[in-house]
Amino acid sequence: MGYELHVTRAAEYYESEEHPIALDEWLAYAERSPTLTQGGWIWWDEDRHPFYVFTCGDGSVVSLTWFEGAIEIKGHFDGDAYREFGGLAEDFQANLQGDDGERYTPSGVLPPIH
Structure with missing residues (x-):
């Protein structure tokens, strides 16, 4: 799956700044x-933030970074999104959401709310 996923506390990932995961909370996590390795740096406006890499069950590597109150997951992998990243979302008491608004849950993929 070559797609962007979002770990967010908001109902919709584009509202993450209203219910943010704090940057320092993400960095400490x-x-x-033990499954994340710092992969380098990314610039958001004038700020430099680290990005982290994660090796999925299928061997592909994705990047994770914080942006505007959410954790962004980018890359290509063939596995189940919830199996790969559901624990991360649960650790932050957050949702795992795709770009089209679908939610990845233990019960399967739920359609967008609207």
């Missing part, structure tokens, strides 16, 4: 996670 990423630094102590």
Whole structure:
């Protein structure tokens, strides 16, 4: 799946700034996670933030970074999105949502709310 996923506390990922995952909360989590490795830096406006890499069950590597209150997951993988990233969303008491608004849950993929 070559697609962008969002870990967000908001009902819709584009509203993440209203119910944010704090940057320092994300960085502390990423630094102590045994499955994430810092992969370099990314610039958002004038700020430099680290991005992290994760190796999926199928061997593909995706990147994770914080942006405007959400954790953004980018890359190509062939596995089940919830199996790969559901635990991360649960750790933040957040939703795992795709670009089209669908939600990935333990019960399967749920359609967009609207």
